[in-house]
Each structure stands twice: as structure tokens, then as C-alpha cells.
Amino acid sequence: MDARSSLLHARRFKAAEWAFWCLAFAAPALLPSHALMLNEMAIVALFAVSLDLILGYSGIVSLGHAAFLGLGAYSAALFAKFILPDPLLGLCVGVGASLVLGYLCSFSIMRGSDLTRLMVTLGTALILLELANKFGDITGGSDGLQGVVMAPLFGRFEFDLMGQVAAWYSIGVLFVLFVLMRRLVHSPLGASLMAVRDNALRARAIGIHVNGRLSLIYTLAAGVAGAAGALLAQTTGFASLDVFAMDRSADVMLMLVMGGVGWLYGGVVGAVLFKLMYDVIANITPQYWTFWIGLFLVVLMRVGRERLVRPWTWFGASRKEQA
Amino acid sequence: MSEFALETTGLVKRFGGIVATDHVNLRIKQGARHALIGPNGAGKTTLINLMTGVLPVSEGRIVLQGQDISHLAPEQRVARGMVRTFQINQLFASMTPLETLVMVISQHLGLGKRWWQPLGQRGDVVDRATALLTQFHLMEVMHQRTEHLAYGKRRLLEMAIALACEPRVLLLDEPVAGVPAGERDELLAIVAQLPADVSVVLIEHDMDLVFGFADRITVLVNGAVLTEGTPQEIAHDQRVKDVYLGQAHV
Numbered sequence: 001m002d003a004r005s006s007l008l009h010a011r012r013f014k015a016a017e018w019a020f021w022c023l024a025f026a027a028p029a030l031l032p033s034h035a036l037m038l039n040e041m042a043i044v045a046l047f048a049v050s051l052d053l054i055l056g057y058s059g060i061v062s063l064g065h066a067a068f069l070g071l072g073a074y075s076a077a078l079f080a081k082f083i084l085p086d087p088l089l090g091l092c093v094g095v096g097a098s099l100v101l102g103y104l105c106s107f108s109i110m111r112g113s114d115l116t117r118l119m120v121t122l123g124t125a126l127i128l129l130e131l132a133n134k135f136g137d138i139t140g141g142s143d144g145l146q147g148v149v150m151a152p153l154f155g156r157f158e159f160d161l162m163g164q165v166a167a168w169y170s171i172g173v174l175f176v177l178f179v180l181m182r183r184l185v186h187s188p189l190g191a192s193l194m195a196v197r198d199n200a201l202r203a204r205a206i207g208i209h210v211n212g213r214l215s216l217i218y219t220l221a222a223g224v225a226g227a228a229g230a231l232l233a234q235t236t237g238f239a240s241l242d243v244f245a246m247d248r249s250a251d252v253m254l255m256l257v258m259g260g261v262g263w264l265y266g267g268v269v270g271a272v273l274f275k276l277m278y279d280v281i282a283n284i285t286p287q288y289w290t291f292w293i294g295l296f297l298v299v300l301m302r303v304g305r306e307r308l309v310r311p312w313t314w315f316g317a318s319r320k321e322q323a
Numbered sequence: 324m325s326e327f328a329l330e331t332t333g334l335v336k337r338f339g340g341i342v343a344t345d346h347v348n349l350r351i352k353q354g355a356r357h358a359l360i361g362p363n364g365a366g367k368t369t370l371i372n373l374m375t376g377v378l379p380v381s382e383g384r385i386v387l388q389g390q391d392i393s394h395l396a397p398e399q400r401v402a403r404g405m406v407r408t409f410q411i412n413q414l415f416a417s418m419t420p421l422e423t424l425v426m427v428i429s430q431h432l433g434l435g436k437r438w439w440q441p442l443g444q445r446g447d448v449v450d451r452a453t454a455l456l457t458q459f460h461l462m463e464v465m466h467q468r469t470e471h472l473a474y475g476k477r478r479l480l481e482m483a484i485a486l487a488c489e490p491r492v493l494l495l496d497e498p499v500a501g502v503p504a505g506e507r508d509e510l511l512a513i514v515a516q517l518p519a520d521v522s523v524v525l526i527e528h529d530m531d532l533v534f535g536f537a538d539r540i541t542v543l544v545n546g547a548v549l550t551e552g553t554p555q556e557i558a559h560d561q562r563v564k565d566v567y568l569g570q571a572h573v
Contacts, residue, residue, distance in 0.1 A: 003421055003425075003443070003449050003452065003453050003456075003465065004443050004446065004449040006421070006443075006466065007421070007422070007425060007441065007442050007443025007449065008441055008443050008444075010441075010442075011441035011442075183438065183439055183441075184438040184439075186441050186442060187437055187438045187439065187440055187441060187442060188425075188426060188429035188430065188434050188435050188436075188437050188438075188440065188442050189435060189436050189437060189438040190438065190442070191418070191422060191425070191426035191429070191442050192426060192429075192430055192435050194415065194417060194418060194426075195415050195418070195423075195426060197417075198414075198415040198416050198417055198418065199413050199414065199415055199416070201409075201413055202409070202413035202414065202415065202484070203415075204377075204397050204398060205375065205397065205401065205406070205407060205409075205413070206401060206406075206427050206430060206431075206484060206485075206487075206488055207398045207401035207402050207430055207431060207488060208398060208430060208435065209396075209398050210398075262417075
């Protein structure tokens with residue numbers, strides 16, 4: 001294949017991708033009883049993909065990505081409750097708030113080791129958690145922000161109790177943002193981010209403004225996480241302090257690692273896998289389901305994803321390497 | 324155009340009480356093939372870091388193509404044509420040589436922030452990348468991830484990346500370091516064929532390479548310039564011989 005068409009090929013939407021998205025949009029109609037779960041999957045998938053932008057494509061580790069999810073959730077919920085109940089406007093407000101916070105926080109992650117970044121991001125999420133707790137008059141404190149009632153989507157589609165409209169809304173937003181992010185990672189900008197991730201020293205030596213790039217991608221990822229938060233608050237009619245919790249940040253990293261880091265579909269696959277595993281295992285052993293998640297994680301990291309999905313390489317592969 | 328591609332005047336770098344670069348005056352002519360030599364610890368690396376902006380200067384001026392760049396950020400110096408290679412390969416492990424060069428060229432042409440276009444949208448960018456891949460004998464491996472390339476190929480890519488930035492002054496930091504004998508000639512031929520209008524500063528330990536390549540040589544000892552001259556003059560300079568035999572009286 002010649003150079004140009006191979007580069008352009010990477011960006012083209014493949015048949016399997018079309019099939020996947022068609023299936024995603026058909027799912028709420030095919031499985032109406034699971035619409036709520038599908039909605040939840042779409043939201044965490046969006047959250048996981050936003051983490052992939054910084055972790056997978058830019059090499060920034062974060063244990064506080066829930067800060068942006070939470071801010072998106074609270075700002076969308078507050079906007080719906082006190083100003084306008086329109087979902088799309090609320091979504092924009094959630095994204096906007098998280099973009100601003102993401103930009104401000106981006107200065108805290110530019111320098112330092114992975115450990116520094118883990119702690120700084122974790123700290124940011126904790127600060128926001130306690131702020132939301134402290135200003136209970138506005139946020140409802142530990143009781144959560146209740147009574148968020150959304151207007152119909154596009155003024156026509158009421159959010160139903162089954163969650164079908166909610167699921168389509170979330171899957172639709174996931175799709176639109178996914179397509180935009182997919183464009184970004186296959187662009188010159190996306191390539192320069194990967195260059196910064198792979199080797200910041202050299203990236204600087206070829207004229208890339210490294211801190212500018214880190215700031216840009218961190219801000220964008222925060223905005224996408226904010227969108228996920230807004231969807232969460234809007235479709236559940238509720239925002240609670242646990243959106244800021246460290247579990248959220250840790251779970252989303254876990255999902256992303258399960259699905260594959262540095263691959264946008266990894267976030268989606270990981271979120272679906274995580275939710276399915278939760279559903280299946282929690283049915284069998286409701287109290288000890290994290291045991292199995294933990295075991296899976298250890299096996300996944302030790303064996304490696306490449307080999308785990310190719311069982312025929314499990315035996316004899318190491319012998320071949322030695323040869 | 325000024326007579327000199329690169330000029331440093333009274334360049335000083337102090338780390339606490341230690342003077343790592345001691346009033347260095349360098350003049351690199353347009354299109355020069357200039358070698359910078361000196362024993363270990365002579366301050367060659369510090370000097371490169373000062374010129375490329377990785378380290379801030381303590382005193383003195385750096386002038387590139389008549390423009391004072393002493394206080395510009397590293398990426399601004401690259402944009403003005405000051406480009407370096409690294410003694411230890413500094414590459415982008417997960418990208419292919421093709422992706423790497425298209426990315427670098429896009430960046431250099433100011434397209435680095437276009438998020439809506441695919442990498443490879445611009446035919447002229449891809450053409451320039453394939454020209455470099457051909458020149459550096461990387462065509463047959465252009466789709467392999469860099470981390471899987473042989474060492475010699477990575478060394479070539481190291482230099483191709485610098486050339487993709489269209490340097491006016493190219494700082495080559497030991498370009499053949501660690502390259503096995505069989506692959507050295509390929510690299511040396513490429514160094515010899517660098518465009519004539521690019522001024523090259525070669526930092527090298529290998530004296531055969533230095534004397535074969537350079538038209539001027541600067542000898543650096545203890546952070547200061549010991550002497551400067553043609554290869555002929557340097558080869559017969561008693562002080563240089565002393566320094567390399569470990570009997571420096573400076």
C-alpha cells in the first residue's frame with residue numbers, strides 16, 4: 001500500500017464500526033427492558049473514552065477524572081433545576097463547566113512524575129467532593145441533588161420510565177463525541193499528542209509546544225467527561241456526591257485497561273465488559289463480585305491482552321520466543 | 324543574510340559554583356561543516372543544551388541567522404531552524420517511520436493543530452516524507468513500529484526526523500555512536516550528502532570521522548574553547564595532542 005492511502009485508511013470508518021454503531025442504536029429497541037443498563041453503559045463508555053484521551057493518547061495518568069464527571073453532573077443538574085430544563089442546553093453547560101475546570105487543572109499536571117499526577121488529580125477530585133458536600137444549600141450535600149426534572153428532548157421526546165429515550169440520548173451523544181474524538185486522534189494534532197506521550201524530550205526538539213498540547217488535551221478530555229456527567233444527572237434525575245468519589249476514577253481506569261488503552265474503542269469495550277461482568281457475577285455472588293474483577297485484572301495484566309484474546313498462543317509461545 | 328549561521332558570544336553556564344561553559348565564542352559560517360571535539364566532561368553536551376534552549380544561559384548571547392535567540396523557548400528555536408539529533412536515539416516508539424515523518428513535517432508547516440484533517444491529507448507533506456524515507460533507506464520499513472526497527476534503522480530515523488524540520492543549523496550529536504561497522508558507511512554517506520546550505524555542527528569522538536568531514540574544528544576543554552582551526556592545524560597542535568593524551572596544562 002502506498003504511503004498516503006495507508007495513512008488515510010487508518011481514518012476511514014470501517015464496516016465493523018458501522019455495524020457496531022447500528023447495533024448500539026438498535027439495542028434500546030431490541031432490549032427495552034435493559035434500556036436503563038444500556039444508558040448507563042453509554043455514559044460510562046463516554047467517561048472511559050475521555051480518560052483514554054489523556055491516559056492512552058497523551059500518557060497522563062489520573063486518579064481524579066471523576067472531578068470532571070462530577071462537575072458536569074452537578075452543573076447540568078443545577079442548570080435544569082434552577083434555570084432551564086432543556087437537556088441539550090444543560091449538556092452544553094455541563095461540558096462548558098468541565099472545560100473551564102479542565103483548563104485550570106491542566107496547569108497542575110504539566111510537570112512531575114506519574115505519582116505526582118496521580119496524587120494531584122486525586123486531590124482535585126477530593127477537593128471538589130468536599131466543596132459539593134460543604135455547600136449543601138445549593139448541592140443538597142450528602143443527600144444529593146434531587147428533583148431534577150428534564151424537559152422533553154428536542155421538545156418532543158419525553159424521558160420515559162423505561163429509559164429508552166434516555167438510552168438513545170446517551171448513545172447519540174456518545175456517538176457524536178466519539179466521531180469527533182476519532183477524527184482528532186487520527187489528525188496531525190493527534191499524532192503530535194502521541195509524540196509527546198512517547199517522548200516529550202524529542203517532541204520539544206522538533207518544535208512541539210509540549211505543555212500547550214498537554215493543556216489542550218486535558219481540557220478536551222475534561223469536557224467530554226463533563227458531558228458524561230451531565231448525561232448521568234439528566235437521565236437519572238439526580239446528582240449525588242459519589243460522582244466525585246475515587247471509586248469512580250478507579251473504576252473508569254479499570255474499564256479502560258480492560259478494553260485497551262490507546263484505542264478509542266477500548267473505552268467502549270471496557271465499559272460494556274465491566275457492566276456485563278458486574279451483572280453476571282453480581283447475580284451469582286452479590287457480595288464478592290469484586291473478587292472476580294480483581295482476578296480478571298491480575299490475569300489480564302500478567303498474560304497481556306494480545307495473548308488473552310488468542311487462546312491458541314497460550315501454550316508453546318514462550319518456547320518459540322526462545323528459539 | 325549574515326555571514327555566520329550561528330554565533331555565540333561570551334556564552335557562560337554556571338551550575339552553582341561550577342562553570343560548565345566558560346565564555347565560549349563560536350562562529351559557524353553559512354553552510355559550514357564544523358566539528359566540536361573535546362575529551363569527556365569538556366562541556367559539549369552543556370553547550371548543545373544551551374544552544375537548543377534546554378538550559379537557560381547564565382551569560383552571553385546566541386545569534387542564529389542574525390537573530391538573537393538567547394532567551395527563546397526550545398520550540399521557538401526549532402521554528403527558526405536550530406535542530407539537533409541525539410547521541411542516544413530519541414524516537415517515538417509506537418509510531419511508524421512514515422507516521423513520525425508526516426507528523427514532524429505537518430508540525431513544521433504549522434499544520435500541527437489541525438484536528439479535523441487526517442494525518443496524510445496533504446499530498447505535499449506525504450511526498451516530502453517519502454522523499455526523506457527514500458533518502459534515509461527507510462522505505463521498506465516505513466509501516467513498522469519504530470520500537471521494532473533494527474538499531475541502524477533507528478539511527479537513520481533519528482537523523483531523518485531532524486532533517487524533516489528543515490534545519491538551517493543542524494547539531495549532530497555523535498551520529499554513528501553505537502552503530503555496528505557494517506551499517507556505519509550507510510550513515511556516513513548520508514552525513515556527507517546533507518544539503519550544502521545546511522550548516523552542520525558535528526559533535527563526535529571518532530577522530531577519523533571528524534577529520535574526514537569537517538572543514539573547521541573547535542576543541543573544547545573544561546568548558547572553554549582551547550583552540551579553533553582547520554583539520555590540518557588541529558592535527559598538528561601540540562596542546563590538542565596533550566589534551567587527548569591526558570596531559571592538559573590549561
